[in-house]
Amino acid sequence: MYDFSIITTAIDQFLRSLMPSALATFLECVLIAVCVLVAYVLLAIVMIFMERKVCAAFQCRLGPMRVGFWGLLQVFADVFKMIIKEIIDFKRTDNLLYNLAPFLVVLSSVLTFSCLPFANGIEVLDFNVGLFFIMATSSFGVLGIMLAGWSSNNKFSMIGAMRSGAQMVSYELSIGLSMLTLVALSGTLQLSEIVARQADMWFIFKGHLPALTAFIIYLIAGNAETNRGPFDLPEAESELTAGYHTEYSGMGFGFFYVAEFMNLFIVSGIAATIFLGGWMPLHVPGLDAFNATMDYIPGPVWFFGKTFFVIWLLMWIKWTFPRLRIDQVITLEWKYLMPIGLVNLLIMTLCVVMGWTF
Amino acid sequence: MKRERYTYLSTVTFALKSLLSGLKVTLTEFFTPKVTEQYPENRKTLKISERHRARLTMPHDENGANRCIACGLCQNACPNGSISIVTKSVTDEETGKSKKVLVSYEYDLGCCMFCQLCVNACPKNAIEFCNDFENAVYDRKKLVQKLNR
Amino acid sequence: MELNTLTIIFIGLSLLMVAAALLAVTTRNIMRATTYLLFVLFGTAGLYFILHYTFLGAVQVTVYAGGIIVLFVFAALLIGKGTRDLTHTSILRYTAGFTAAITGLALTVYLIFTHQFPEVQHPVSVVPMKLIGHTMMGVEKYNFVLPFEVVSVLLLACMVGALLIARKR
Incomplete structure (x- = not known):
C-alpha cells in the first residue's frame, strides 16, 4: 500500500528546516486550507458535470455536448457566468444574515469535507471522535439554510427553509443511527482507524445483513440530508420557485449550489469510508496474490472510485423517483427509517457481541 | 384483508419492491443508446419523417410540366391566404373553348401554418409538402416563393 | 505571559466570543442575537479543542450549534415577526435586569480571583x-x-x- 504520509512529512520537515516551528505550523495550516478549498471547488465542478451527464443518461439524453470536447468546459462556463453576475441587495431584508447564510452553509460543508480520509496519510482532520465530529459539523448547515430563508423576507423562501429544517433535523437521526451501527462494528470513531480495521474485509461484507440495512438507510437518509433527489421539497421548483435560495443571485446562489453538491460528495465519501473501506483496496481473506495485486492500485483511486460509485447510486435514486410530500418525508423518517435503524443497531450489537461477524 | 394484518412489514416490502422496479426501468434507460440528435453535425444521417410538412412544393415531371389546372381550390382552402394564383385564359385552337392556365403560383411560407388543407383540396395532386425544413432566410420577401416553373 | 501559538489562538477566540456575546445582547433583532450566540458557542467549542477535549468540543457543536440554536431559530420563526419592540420597557424590568447582571458579574469576578486554578501542562493527552x-x-x-x-x-x-x-x- 502506498503511504502518502511520507510526502506530507517531507514537506513538513522542509518547512521546519527553513523557519521557526510556529511559523511553519501556521504556513502549513494556510497551505492545507488552500489545498482543501481548491479540492472542494474542483470536486464541485466535477460533481456538477457528472450530475448533468448522469441525469442525461438516465433520461436517455446526451447532456451538454457543445462547450469543449464532450461538453467538458460547460461547467467552467457556468461558473464563470455565475461569478460575473450581479449580487443584488434588497431593501427590506436583513442584509447581514442574508449575506452570512451562504457562508454558514459552506463553512459546515468545508469542515465536514476536510474530515474525509482521502488516502493513507492524507487526512486533514483526524482525531479520536472523527465520525462524531462529522455529524457535529454537518448539523449546523441547516442553520444557514434557515437563516437564508428567513432573511430573504419572502414567503417561498420561508416555507422552503422550514421544510428544510424539519427534514434535515429529522434525517440526521437516521444518519446518526446507521453510522452508530457501523461504529458498533468497528469499535472506534476515528476515521483513519475505521479504514485501517477494514484491511481484511470491508465493513459492508463483515457486518453482512445489518451492515447492508444500515447502508440502505444511510443512502436514503443521506439523500434527504443533502436536500436532493425525491427529498428536494425545500427547493421544489414547481411550488416554491427555488425554495430558500430564491432571492440569491450570483455567487450567493453559487455557494448554496456548490455546498449542495459537495454535501452529496461528503455523504458519499463517508458512506465509502465507513461501509466500503475508504482508500482500503479490495481484500479477500485467503487470496494473498489477489490482495497484493489490489495493493498496487493507489489509495486515492480506490477512495474516489468508491465515492463516485455511491454518488452514482444517489443520482440514480434522484433521477428515478418523483418528489415526496412533506408529510410523506416525515412519515418515512419517523415511522420507518428510525425504528428500523434502531432495531438494526440492536441486531448489529448482538452480532458483534456474539461474534457473528466475518 | 391480508395486507391489513401485516401492515408495517408488508408496506416496507411492497415499497422496496416497487422502488426497485422503478430503479430497474431507469437503469435500463441508462444503458440504452441515447436518442439525442445533434442536429447540425448529423445532417448526413438525419432522418425526417415522411409525413413531416416543412414546405409546399409543386412537383414537375421531366418535361418541366406540372399537374396544376389552376382551379383555385387550394387558394380557397387556405385559411391564411398564403397561396395566390395568377391565371390567364387561353383559347384552345382545336376546340375553340377558352381555358384557364396557370401563370404563377405564389406561396408565402411566412404565413403558412402547414395545415395541409391545400394539398387535400387539390383534385390533381399537383402540390405536396416536402421534408426540406431548413427554410430560414434573412429577408421576409424571400419567403414568398413561386412554385411553378 | 509567554506568547506562543496556543495563546494567540486563545486570545483570538476569546475576543471573538466577547465581541459576539456583546453583539448578541445589544442587538434588537432576535434572529441576529441567535446568530451572534452561535459564534459564542463556536468559540467555546474552539476552546475545548485547544484543550484537546475533542469529544466535548464535538458535543458543543452538535448540541448547541446544531441543536439548541436551530431550536431557537425555529421558535423565533414560529412566535411571530422575529423582531420585538424593546424600546418601551418598564423601569421595574430595567432594575431587575441590572441587578441580575451586577450580581452575576460580581459572582464571576469573585470566583475568578479566589479560585486556585490548577496548572495545566501542554500538550495534554487526548482523552x-x-x-x-x-x-x-x-x-x-x-x-x-x-x-x-x-x-x-x-x-x-x-x-x-x-x-x-x-x-x-
Whole structure:
C-alpha cells in the first residue's frame, strides 16, 4: 500500500528546516486550507458535470455536448457566468444574515469535507471522535439554510427553509443511527482507524445483513440530508420557485449550489469510508496474490472510485423517483427509517457481541 | 384483508419492491443508446419523417410540366391566404373553348401554418409538402416563393 | 505571559466570543442575537479543542450549534415577526435586569480571583473515547450511569409531554 504520509512529512520537515516551528505550523495550516478549498471547488465542478451527464443518461439524453470536447468546459462556463453576475441587495431584508447564510452553509460543508480520509496519510482532520465530529459539523448547515430563508423576507423562501429544517433535523437521526451501527462494528470513531480495521474485509461484507440495512438507510437518509433527489421539497421548483435560495443571485446562489453538491460528495465519501473501506483496496481473506495485486492500485483511486460509485447510486435514486410530500418525508423518517435503524443497531450489537461477524 | 394484518412489514416490502422496479426501468434507460440528435453535425444521417410538412412544393415531371389546372381550390382552402394564383385564359385552337392556365403560383411560407388543407383540396395532386425544413432566410420577401416553373 | 501559538489562538477566540456575546445582547433583532450566540458557542467549542477535549468540543457543536440554536431559530420563526419592540420597557424590568447582571458579574469576578486554578501542562493527552464511554456508563465510584439515566428519563418525560401537547383532542 502506498503511504502518502511520507510526502506530507517531507514537506513538513522542509518547512521546519527553513523557519521557526510556529511559523511553519501556521504556513502549513494556510497551505492545507488552500489545498482543501481548491479540492472542494474542483470536486464541485466535477460533481456538477457528472450530475448533468448522469441525469442525461438516465433520461436517455446526451447532456451538454457543445462547450469543449464532450461538453467538458460547460461547467467552467457556468461558473464563470455565475461569478460575473450581479449580487443584488434588497431593501427590506436583513442584509447581514442574508449575506452570512451562504457562508454558514459552506463553512459546515468545508469542515465536514476536510474530515474525509482521502488516502493513507492524507487526512486533514483526524482525531479520536472523527465520525462524531462529522455529524457535529454537518448539523449546523441547516442553520444557514434557515437563516437564508428567513432573511430573504419572502414567503417561498420561508416555507422552503422550514421544510428544510424539519427534514434535515429529522434525517440526521437516521444518519446518526446507521453510522452508530457501523461504529458498533468497528469499535472506534476515528476515521483513519475505521479504514485501517477494514484491511481484511470491508465493513459492508463483515457486518453482512445489518451492515447492508444500515447502508440502505444511510443512502436514503443521506439523500434527504443533502436536500436532493425525491427529498428536494425545500427547493421544489414547481411550488416554491427555488425554495430558500430564491432571492440569491450570483455567487450567493453559487455557494448554496456548490455546498449542495459537495454535501452529496461528503455523504458519499463517508458512506465509502465507513461501509466500503475508504482508500482500503479490495481484500479477500485467503487470496494473498489477489490482495497484493489490489495493493498496487493507489489509495486515492480506490477512495474516489468508491465515492463516485455511491454518488452514482444517489443520482440514480434522484433521477428515478418523483418528489415526496412533506408529510410523506416525515412519515418515512419517523415511522420507518428510525425504528428500523434502531432495531438494526440492536441486531448489529448482538452480532458483534456474539461474534457473528466475518 | 391480508395486507391489513401485516401492515408495517408488508408496506416496507411492497415499497422496496416497487422502488426497485422503478430503479430497474431507469437503469435500463441508462444503458440504452441515447436518442439525442445533434442536429447540425448529423445532417448526413438525419432522418425526417415522411409525413413531416416543412414546405409546399409543386412537383414537375421531366418535361418541366406540372399537374396544376389552376382551379383555385387550394387558394380557397387556405385559411391564411398564403397561396395566390395568377391565371390567364387561353383559347384552345382545336376546340375553340377558352381555358384557364396557370401563370404563377405564389406561396408565402411566412404565413403558412402547414395545415395541409391545400394539398387535400387539390383534385390533381399537383402540390405536396416536402421534408426540406431548413427554410430560414434573412429577408421576409424571400419567403414568398413561386412554385411553378 | 509567554506568547506562543496556543495563546494567540486563545486570545483570538476569546475576543471573538466577547465581541459576539456583546453583539448578541445589544442587538434588537432576535434572529441576529441567535446568530451572534452561535459564534459564542463556536468559540467555546474552539476552546475545548485547544484543550484537546475533542469529544466535548464535538458535543458543543452538535448540541448547541446544531441543536439548541436551530431550536431557537425555529421558535423565533414560529412566535411571530422575529423582531420585538424593546424600546418601551418598564423601569421595574430595567432594575431587575441590572441587578441580575451586577450580581452575576460580581459572582464571576469573585470566583475568578479566589479560585486556585490548577496548572495545566501542554500538550495534554487526548482523552480516549473508550474511557469516556466506560465512565459514562460505568457503575463504580466517580462514574456517571445514574446522571445519564436520570437525563434520559427527563428527555423521555419531555417527549411524552410534547406528544401530549401535540395530540389532537
